Amino acid sequence: MDMAVIELSRLQFALTALYHFLFVPLTLGLSFMLVIMESIYVMTGREIWRTITRFWGKLFGINFVLGVATGITMEFQFGTNWSYFSHYVGDIFGAPLAIEGLMAFFLEATFVGLMFFGWDKLSKLGHLLTTILVAVGSNLSALWILIANGWMQNPVGAHFNPDTMRMEVNDFMAVLFNPVAQAKFVHTVSAGYVCASVFVLGVSAWYLLRGKWTAVAKRSFTVAAAFGLASSLSVVVLGDESGYALTDNQKMKLASLEAMWHTEPAPAGFALFGLPSVDDKTTYYEVKIPYALGLIATRSLSGEVTGISQLVIKAEERIENGVRAYSALEQLKVDRTNLAAREEFERNKQDLGYAMLLKRFVADPRQASSDDILQAAWSTVPNVPVMFWVFRVMAGLGFFFIAFFAAAFYIASTRRFHCEQGPCRLFMRTAVWVIPLPWIAIEFGWILAEVGRQPWAIEGVLPTFLAASSLTIAQLWTTIIGFTLLYGALAVIEVRLMLATIRKGPFDHHGTAQDGPDHPDDQHASGYRPLPAE
Amino acid sequence: MDIPLDYDSLRLIWWALMGILLIGFALTDGFDLGAATLLPFVAKTDAERRLVINSVGATWEGNQVWFILGGGAIFAAWPLVYAVSFSGFYLAMFVVLSALILRPVGFKYRSKKADPKWRSRWDWALFIGGFVPALVFGVAVGNVLSGVPFRLDSDLRSFYEGGLIDLFHPFALLAGLLSVAMMVLHGAAWLAIKIERGPVHNRATRIGAIAAILSVILFLAGGLFIAQGSMGFQIDGVIAPSGPSNPHLAGAVAASGAWLNNFSLYPWMLIAPLLGIVGPLVALFGILRQREALAFGGSSLGSFGIIATVGLSMFPFILPSSIDPASSLTVWNASSSHVTLFIMLIVTLIFLPLVLLYTAWVYKVLFGRVTSADVGSNPDLY
Structure with missing residues (x-):
């Protein structure tokens, strides 16, 4: 087993998956x-909402295609780079992937x-x-994945x-009803909603x-503030730590993200800060909030x-x-007919992966x-x-978003959009700079979930270092460099097109620009009231 | 769980379903790939190119799901096939994926800027996104027919002994060109239906006629190649159609010129190669007589016949090994478990008809030819 092949395979998967997930949350x-937005348009019949939806x-479209394009890699990468994984668990793992295509991605x-x-x-x-079907399709897609x-x-x-x-x-x-999957689904889609809300809010603030x-910005701001507040609460409250008490590996994940080297008497405290040392198996300079971890976990x-x-003793x-x-x-x-061996196997097979x-x-x-x-147990x-x-x-970012959207919601409901100075203007400026933060939180979330799963590809069943394909280092470098160049170029083009589209701004498809003086009914238009047609 | 269908029947059904998915891909995304391959040759000006691009612009995305679903379904129903083939064809897969990645971006981004250089670059990206996958898919099928150099160890871990260049041997290239001809014909037939009559239409039908003739010639040449050479594998020994999915536990496999045996054993199977020849000829007739729907029907039948011919002549083999025939993957030794095949069949029976239904509805809404007037005035178009 050449560890370089494993490390490169992991690097490629991490790069392509993290890159794919730059586009998914916004979608x-x-x-x-x-x-x-379009529902408001249909209910009120007011053209401005059509303009907002189309803008x-x-x-959405510029972002969506890259999600689709990079998703192609994901569907085939298990076979190309993780072929032993594919054989070993394809009987179970392949089904949700196929159902995703059939039920969600087609839609x-x-x-x-x-x-x-x-439109016409x-x-x-x-x-x-x-x-609606596009939204349902993309969210169902996330469910199956x-x-x-x-x-x-x-x-x-x-x-x-x-x-x-196998x-x-x-x-x-x-x-299907795996509690870990359910928690992950709610957490992940909520994070996507937060991401889109931050994006819409930031651009509107700009x-x-x-x-x-x-006229477009105020209404978009309001939608984003409300949707974002609900989603940021959901992403934190329904965080996926709820599944962390379930299995040995999930417990290990919890203990390691907390750098909790030894079991503490219940309820355990939550470390706000600390410097974990792997060699000494202790965490220095810990600052703890009593009870918090026990309560959360x-x-x-x-x-x-x-x-x-x-947990290591148990692994041994x-x-x-x-x-x-x-x-x-x-x-x-x-x-195959050795009955004694079969019996012995059946008795211990739940631990085969550990061997x-x-x-x-x-x-x-x-x-x-x-x-x-002992070494394997510590691994x-x-x-x-x-x-x-x-x-x-x-x-930390999760909690920040709650406060951020609470403030945005306050601004939207008191309609302080025309702020020349003061905290309101500061908020608008901040909102523009906050745009990249949900992506950081989301990518970190995936790193946490997948680094936390190590050394397993399938928890307790198949170690990562046995799951890869029998490839050569040259093959792997070829594809890693190839994907990096291709993805890098596409990222630059995508961001430029996004910025150009934002700079150009919304325009309505009947020829009149929306940049004139605000509409007369603007003083009472946070946009949520289904008003009769103008 | 009580499963009302035998394991061997389910394996047979999933073998057929895999064929249906591949054919679904060839019939839908096939014309997108063909149209993209034709793009630089049938459309010279920007307005002409936008005609071609918008003839598939609204629907290529749904069509591509046949490809994605093909990958997912092979993973779910034939995990060993998924594992061995995609890791074996590693660099070829990378080439195909890169080309396919260019396609969505090309469609969406090309017309976002008026700069001719920008547009021309994306036109070439679209061409690559059409031509390269069409070629490599054919080359891959050629390699599957001639046997793939892999072996499985006792843990069923797969080892591949070959490189990227080895894939492009003469027979595989022949299969690759046939695949390109077939998809170009299909793309031309689609453009003939979907684009207003005029210069682009004329160029497309002219190239389509050539592609129809070429695909018949190449298909016949492929048949001759197989008949002359020693290509093919057969099972020597007892098959257990409901046995465990483990090639090491299946009967021995021998290599010999056996790919044509099925046709003499089961003469009805000859319908497939017959369609592979008649289909493109019907398409040619339709093109010459300006009966576009007939041309599209003919090219669809042709693709169906050609793909079915490959599947039927190899049956029960799916992925034969050239260096260790005993590692060969067949319908009887490479599938998912009985339970998984059954569950996936139920899911497919529920959702595939739904997919066909709403896809048909979307095509109905978008029915009608794309015209230069549309391209000039409608801001929604690419």
């Missing part, structure tokens, strides 16, 4: 905001063309329905079949600061949060158990020394300092 959120729709992609091309070919309601990803974190409803040398499904409903297209005062060292036991399963499996490979961790230290896990086992701890800091940045 998830903006599609729903388009539904809100944000244009930005989204078929109607998105009509959404752009159908469909009735108002017909077009609104099209926009997160069911797949959730299964990697908590592989329920499946067992190992020694005849086919995991096979035995309870599909358990895969227009308001310059006194441009204020276990939703109770008595629930215990297990520490890293205790599971490795020893796994070696029994492994040696029984080797016997079964030679003689495979040994392959990093010794070619044949059956020959492992107690030192190898179940993810990178603690990375986890610790990435989590703090992400969560």
